[in-house]
Amino acid sequence: MDIVLDNISLSPVPVDLFQNYPAMRAMNLIVHNLYFQVHKDNTGDVYIGKKNMNLTTEIGIIGSIRPPTANGLPDLTMEIVGAPNPYLLNEYFVAGSVLGDKVRVTAQVL
Numbered sequence: 051m052d053i054v055l056d057n058i059s060l061s062p063v064p065v066d067l068f069q070n071y072p073a074m075r076a077m078n079l080i081v082h083n084l085y086f087q088v089h090k091d092n093t094g095d096v097y098i099g100k101k102n103m104n105l106t107t108e109i110g111i112i113g114s115i116r117p118p119t120a121n122g123l124p125d126l127t128m129e130i131v132g133a134p135n136p137y138l139l140n141e142y143f144v145a146g147s148v149l150g151d152k153v154r155v156t157a158q159v160l
Contacts, residue, residue, distance in 0.1 A: 055152060081135060084139075085125065087125040087154045092146075094146055095114050096115045096146050098114070098143070113126045
């Protein structure tokens with residue numbers, strides 16, 4: 051599953067891989083890994099965390115991805131080797147330091 055979250059806000063928004071499939075939104079999908087990659091036009095950091103993440107206090111932030119450089123598009127992968135499907139998708143959120151940046155989110159189910 052793969053989607054680009056456009057115009058991420060400065061406050062946390064859910065990692066919603068089912069934007070176009072409302073019936074699937076209610077599912078608490080368990081995934082094996084999560085992969086985040088910034089868009090080539092981003093100018094700020096993208097943060098990944100839990101619902102309560104706060105960019106000022108840094109509470110609830112799991113990781114951040116810097117803006118792209120001439121060397122490529124930074125990314126972040128969350129995976130626990132040997133633990134199939136350890137992540138509940140609806141527990142993860144993204145936020146940006148610049149309004150309007152984008153992030154590609156990919157999830158794998160085993």
